[in-house]
Every structure is written in structure tokens, then in C-alpha cells.
Amino acid sequence: MFTQANNPLNCSVGSVSFQPGARTNWHKHAGGQILLITDGIAFYQERGGVKKILNKGELVSCPPNVEHWHGASTNGAMTHLAVGPNTDKGPVTWLEKVEEHVYLK
Amino acid sequence: MFTQANNPLNCSVGSVSFQPGARTNWHKHAGGQILLITDGIAFYQERGGVKKILNKGELVSCPPNVEHWHGASTNGAMTHLAVGPNTDKGPVTWLEKVEEHVYLK
Numbered sequence: 001m002f003t004q005a006n007n008p009l010n011c012s013v014g015s016v017s018f019q020p021g022a023r024t025n026w027h028k029h030a031g032g033q034i035l036l037i038t039d040g041i042a043f044y045q046e047r048g049g050v051k052k053i054l055n056k057g058e059l060v061s062c063p064p065n066v067e068h069w070h071g072a073s074t075n076g077a078m079t080h081l082a083v084g085p086n087t088d089k090g091p092v093t094w095l096e097k098v099e100e101h102v103y104l105k
Numbered sequence: 106m107f108t109q110a111n112n113p114l115n116c117s118v119g120s121v122s123f124q125p126g127a128r129t130n131w132h133k134h135a136g137g138q139i140l141l142i143t144d145g146i147a148f149y150q151e152r153g154g155v156k157k158i159l160n161k162g163e164l165v166s167c168p169p170n171v172e173h174w175h176g177a178s179t180n181g182a183m184t185h186l187a188v189g190p191n192t193d194k195g196p197v198t199w200l201e202k203v204e205e206h207v208y209l210k
Contacts, residue, residue: 002139002141002164007166008137008168008169009136009137009138009139009166009168009169009190009191010136010137010190010191011116011137011139011188011190011191013139013141013164013188031114031115032113032114032115032116033114034107034114034116034118036107036118036186059107059118061112061114063113063114064113064114081141081186083116083118083188085114085115085116085190085191086114086115086116086190086191
């Protein structure tokens with residue numbers, strides 16, 4: 001993490017790396033989240049939506065309270081910058097694991 | 106700009122490049138600003154503070170309503186990611202030019 005959640009800017013910034021095949025659980029952010037891919041290829045999916053494939057330099061905005069997951073592809077590591085605005089709205093809520101057939105679909 | 110200011114995330118994200126010697130005017134953000142240097146060497150100064158020199162990968166957080174300026178060094182171009190949280194607090198306020206002796210100090 002570059003910044004902590006409790007700061008006057010009400011915003012966290014961190015760089016997160018995933019090994020090939022690694023991904024988050026399903027989760028949601030009360031204040032939303034912005035991801036900017038800084039290395040590798042990312043998978044990103046919102047609940048009920050199709051899985052997106054994002055390349056280095058691409059960005060995705062996830063609205064507040066929308067359930068989603070993100071991670072690396074199967075073939076290589078991935079790093080993204082994660083911006084968490086509106087930290088005063090509350091923390092992340094972690095949900096269930098992303099099943100293999102969902103991850104690979 | 107990757108995102109617009111008026112979005113559900115209440116946060117703007119953009120990548121900004123400066124030619125050698127180029128810098129912003131003095132200015133302040135009602136919601137604060139986070140800068141992450143993604144290429145080159147940056148100069149950053151808050152009103153009343155000393156000029157900081159930031160390298161690629163370094164980040165600086167400028168609190169809400171603190172007057173500051175940023176730009177490239179004299180010797181090379183610079184690019185930074187600019188995160189503008191709390192866009193609902195209001196826009197940037199632009200002030201006077203950064204004089205050469207201040208920039209070079």
C-alpha cells in the first residue's frame with residue numbers, strides 16, 4: 001500500500017501482484033474501486049456480467065457495492081494499481097471463492 | 106483522463122506528461138490529490154515547503170486545499186498518474202505561475 005485508508009484524502013492506493021491463476025474472492029467495496037493494470041494481463045468480472053480481459057495500461061472502474069473479482073490470467077503474473085476512493089463509506093466485504101469454472105470461462 | 110470527475114466513484118484518474126522544464130501553476134484541490142510518478146523525475150512542492158524530487162514509482166499525497174505545484178525536472182520529460190478523490194468537494198483552483206527561481210531552487 002502506498003497510502004492508508006484513514007487519510008485526509010479519503011482514498012487508498014496500492015499495488016497488488018497476482019501469480020498466474022491467482023485471483024481474489026468475490027467481494028465489494030462500499031466506496032467503489034478503480035484498477036489500472038500495470039503489468040501482465042488481468043481478468044475482471046462483475047456479478048452477472050461477462051469476464052473482461054484487460055491489458056497493461058487499461059483501467060476499470062467498479063461502482064460502489066458491485067460484487068466482482070479480479071486476478072491474473074492462467075499464463076502469467078499480473079500487477080495492478082488499486083485505488084479505493086470514499087474510504088469513509090466503509091471497508092471491503094469479502095464473499096465466496098471464485099470457482100474454477102467461473103475463473104476459466 | 107481515464108475517468109471523469111462525475112462518476113459514482115467520486116474520483117478522477119488521469120495520466121499527465123510534462124516536457125522538460127514544464128510545470129503546473131500553483132493550485133489546490135478541494136478534495137486533495139495523489140500523484141504516482143510513472144516515468145522520469147518529478148518536482149513537487151507545497152506552499153511553504155521545500156521542493157521534493159520524486160523518482161519513478163514514488164507517490165505523494167497532497168491534502169485538500171494545500172497549495173502546490175508539480176512538473177518535470179529540467180533534464181527530462183516526466184509522466185505521473187494523478188488521482189483526484191472527493192470530486193464532490195469541488196474543482197481545482199488555479200493560482201499564479203511558478204517563477205523560474207522557485208522552480209529551480
